[in-house]
Amino acid sequence: MITIYGAYKSRATRAFWLLNELGMEVRHVPVIQKNRLKDPLAPGAPLNTASPEYLAICPAGTIPCMVDDGLMLHESLAINLYLARKAGGPLAPADLAEEALMMNGALYAATAVEAPALEISQIHGEGRQDDPAGQAIVAAAAQKLRRPFAVLDAHLAREGHLVGGRFTVADINTAECVRYAQSHAALLAEFPALKAWLEACQARPAFKAMWAARMAE
Ligand SMILES: N[C@@H](CCC(=O)N[C@@H](CS)C(=O)NCC(=O)O)C(=O)O
Structure with missing residues (x-):
């Protein structure tokens, strides 16, 4: 098992x-x-x-x-x-091309999105988003995210999902990295397709069940 x-x-x-x-x-x-x-x-x-x-x-x-x-x-x-x-x-790749796209998406999320998004999450988690040092960290992280977010936003506006026009593991992997930046509502608002996709991913019963277990831990 x-x-x-x-x-x-x-x-x-x-x-x-x-x-x-x-x-x-x-x-x-x-x-x-x-x-x-x-x-x-x-x-x-x-x-x-x-x-x-x-x-x-x-x-x-x-x-x-x-x-x-x-x-x-x-x-x-x-x-x-x-x-x-x-x-x-x-949720799995249907063929080699989809598998490659899913790997590409996971590596992009891990290398271009996760670290700056985590900085935003940490500053908000510590309640430092309104002090000058916290604001500077958030602004720099948001600036690093604008290009990857624009790439994802344009793709999602066209395709609806990351790979294959359907919800897959690729959506979960990227949504979980983008989530760290979600507390920066103004940043997400700049990317409406990305924001709508993230909210739709998080409206799924499987996400909600995971989140409830996290809150209860
Ligand atoms: N790139 C790894 C990072 C894993 C990671 O850093 N996990 C954190 C918790 S979210 C951790 O275990 N930190 C080590 C520690 O706190 O001792 C992954 O995506 O799984």
Whole structure:
């Protein structure tokens, strides 16, 4: 059976959303980030990213990680591409070209979108968006996002979805990276097709179920 190690309050959300979409049963082993604990190595500490038992499974020391019959993956977007392909069906690539587009989309989200979007999320999460230093960080991050967001916006205005004109794992992977910038409402408003697509993705029952579990964690 497939095992997912991680916490809902982490990039494991990506896999949990996809698994809900697929109706796929997996074993979930809770592992939290080491910085959520005062002493991650204390006897009796919950399994965390610094636990030797976890590092023996996932030497990268990050969550999520997936193990399936001896195969270990520790990149969330790769985990999702694998799970979708394993399940088959409409969320998976229909052919080699779609598979390449999904990989291209995941790498673009991870390299062009995720880091600046996370900066926006962190500043808003810390309530620093109105202080001058926070505003400067948010403005610089927003500027880095304008080109990738314009690329995605133009594509989504034409195609409706990222790959194949239907909802796929590619939408989940990119939506989960764009989500980090969502607290910057004015930035998203500059890209109406991207905003409408993100909201439609998040209106799906599988996303809502994942989000409810995250809130309850
Ligand atoms: N590129 C990796 C990044 C994974 C990552 O950095 N995860 C965070 C939690 S969202 C983590 O485990 N941080 C290590 C730690 O806090 O110890 C992915 O997409 O899976």
